[in-house]
Amino acid sequence: MVNTLFCRILVLVSSCAFPLCAFANDSAPPRWNILFVFADDWGRYASCYKGLDGRPGLNDVISTPNFDRVAHDGVLFRNAFVNAPSCTPSRSSLLSGRYFFNTGLGAILRGAIWDESIPSFPLLLRDAGYHIGKSYKVWSPGHPMDAPFGRQRYAYEKSGNAPNNFSEESYARMEKGMSVEAARAEILAQVRGNFDAFLADRKPGQPWLYFFGTTTTHRKWIRGSGKRLWGIDPDRLKGRMPAFLPDVPEVREDVADYLGESQAVDAELGILLERLETSGDADRTMIVVSGDHGMPGVPFGKCNLYDHGTAVALLVRVPGVRGARIVDDFVSLPDLAPTFMEIAGVGIPGGLYGRSLLSLLKSGREGQIEPDRTWVISGRERHVDVAREGNLPYPMRALRTKDFVYIRNFAPDRMPMGDPLKALTPEAYRSGALVEDTRIGFADMDGGPTKAWMIAHRNDPQWRWLYEHAFGKRPSEELYDLRKDPDQVKNVAGDPNYAEMKAELAAQLIGRLKDAGDPRVVGDGKAFDRSPFTDPSGEGPDGRPLKGSSGGRKKAE
Numbered sequence: 001m002v003n004t005l006f007c008r009i010l011v012l013v014s015s016c017a018f019p020l021c022a023f024a025n026d027s028a029p030p031r032w033n034i035l036f037v038f039a040d041d042w043g044r045y046a047s048c049y050k051g052l053d054g055r056p057g058l059n060d061v062i063s064t065p066n067f068d069r070v071a072h073d074g075v076l077f078r079n080a081f082v083n084a085p086s087c088t089p090s091r092s093s094l095l096s097g098r099y100f101f102n103t104g105l106g107a108i109l110r111g112a113i114w115d116e117s118i119p120s121f122p123l124l125l126r127d128a129g130y131h132i133g134k135s136y137k138v139w140s141p142g143h144p145m146d147a148p149f150g151r152q153r154y155a156y157e158k159s160g161n162a163p164n165n166f167s168e169e170s171y172a173r174m175e176k177g178m179s180v181e182a183a184r185a186e187i188l189a190q191v192r193g194n195f196d197a198f199l200a201d202r203k204p205g206q207p208w209l210y211f212f213g214t215t216t217t218h219r220k221w222i223r224g225s226g227k228r229l230w231g232i233d234p235d236r237l238k239g240r241m242p243a244f245l246p247d248v249p250e251v252r253e254d255v256a257d258y259l260g261e262s263q264a265v266d267a268e269l270g271i272l273l274e275r276l277e278t279s280g281d282a283d284r285t286m287i288v289v290s291g292d293h294g295m296p297g298v299p300f301g302k303c304n305l306y307d308h309g310t311a312v313a314l315l316v317r318v319p320g321v322r323g324a325r326i327v328d329d330f331v332s333l334p335d336l337a338p339t340f341m342e343i344a345g346v347g348i349p350g351g352l353y354g355r356s357l358l359s360l361l362k363s364g365r366e367g368q369i370e371p372d373r374t375w376v377i378s379g380r381e382r383h384v385d386v387a388r389e390g391n392l393p394y395p396m397r398a399l400r401t402k403d404f405v406y407i408r409n410f411a412p413d414r415m416p417m418g419d420p421l422k423a424l425t426p427e428a429y430r431s432g433a434l435v436e437d438t439r440i441g442f443a444d445m446d447g448g449p450t451k452a453w454m455i456a457h458r459n460d461p462q463w464r465w466l467y468e469h470a471f472g473k474r475p476s477e478e479l480y481d482l483r484k485d486p487d488q489v490k491n492v493a494g495d496p497n498y499a500e501m502k503a504e505l506a507a508q509l510i511g512r513l514k515d516a517g518d519p520r521v522v523g524d525g526k527a528f529d530r531s532p533f534t535d536p537s538g539e540g541p542d543g544r545p546l547k548g549s550s551g552g553r554k555k556a557e
Helices: 004-013 064-074 087-097 121-127 150-154 162-174 180-200 225-230 249-279 333-344 359-362 425-431 449-454 464-472 496-515
Strands: 033-039 074-083 133-137 210-211 287-291 314-317 326-332 377-379 394-403 405-407 478-483
Touching: 033 249, 064 249, 064 314, 074 377, 121 133, 121 333, 133 150, 133 180, 150 210, 162 180, 162 225, 180 210, 180 225, 225 249, 249 287, 249 449, 287 333, 287 449, 287 464, 326 333, 326 359, 326 377, 326 449, 326 478, 333 359, 333 449, 394 496, 405 496, 425 449, 449 464, 478 496
Parallel strands: 033 210, 033 287, 074 326, 133 210
Antiparallel strands: 074 314, 287 314, 377 394, 394 405, 405 478
């Protein structure tokens, strides 16, 4: 059978496919260059994912020829997930190859600090002789690539930071008389300039790792920019919205604007791919494209363990292997750390749960390749520090399999998206605070038009259920049958017909968490409840001192 992905995008890429080379020696580490494009808050949104779940969806209206090009020349992972749907813990897990809860204070957002005793793949590759560098966000603020000395030593950003805020920067230029095309070209020139500076600093023959961490898909963005800048008509989303996104004009426009920012990431990738070809590096460079979690500022997305929060695109092109393949194995982004280490010939340190993907990538096969890759675990603790009284987190863990999502909420008495604070006051609407201020109320959901619309319509009989599901308290267990409920809106945890399956999945989840030493399920289970700002014990989730919990640590943003 002809691969459907290949058919769909062959026309786009047939004239510009990457040159490929054979493996010189399967037993030796390939030590390819690595181009890693990792977009902030970018979920599974690319036109190469269109139709893969067999129903209409948001990817029907997005056009991403450069993402599609990498998929054509490499592998599209159908089942790629993050370990935590919040920026800092997701990136802590990514960089270390560990479960997020095994990264100390890297497991939370506000108050996070990188534990220098935990190895991370960029620095391991550096020590193995790689030239490393980054543009924009890797981790913040404590990892050496993002720390103050790291910004000077590893950062290549002197050409400009406009690619991080594509819509805002485009509008600023258009207000001065530029056309849309000219504004776009000027912003993309900064991508090229930063990458050129990085390439110019390498030694002859030296392999390299370039981390391109654009944040343009992170809120906020300009309302109406999806249509004006990228031609995405919000009305085309009508009938294609998942059940947890109200199919109304305000929300469709918000989603269209987000998809426009996703197309901006694609345009930035296009510049990097073009430069790879002209530099002569394309045939010895591994290309990896992904994001740190799902859509922000909407229900079921960022900070949630439903697919809209944890599922991400993962596209990987390696030299010398047949492309246009769709792989069904379940993978988690921490699998990338040991993958990069194996490519560089670095010894894998202890404490990793991630498993290298290199065997999948080199196999030339598609579908389910390794029979034991059939599940992933995700979780969450603290996001915004003021979301709940006492700086308490909202602890969750989930097991995702082909047919089910099982979620354990360890503190169902707490509000999952944070306390209402001022979110329900009329003044919040009149001031526009619900759109502009992430922390005005329900602070673990970013501010934006969709959040504001949902709160404004909380008493609408049609949408009351969604408001309660997004912002209200949740039961200790949730179970979703993906065969019948792909949008995960009907909790069947209390259905007797699912009692056996729920018990089986619960036992698997808790057993695996115990085996991994998750502080939430071993000991007293309250390690993450201790605030890095106010707890007098001065002890972190790993049992070690917080080293300045009374104010000496800089907060992560």
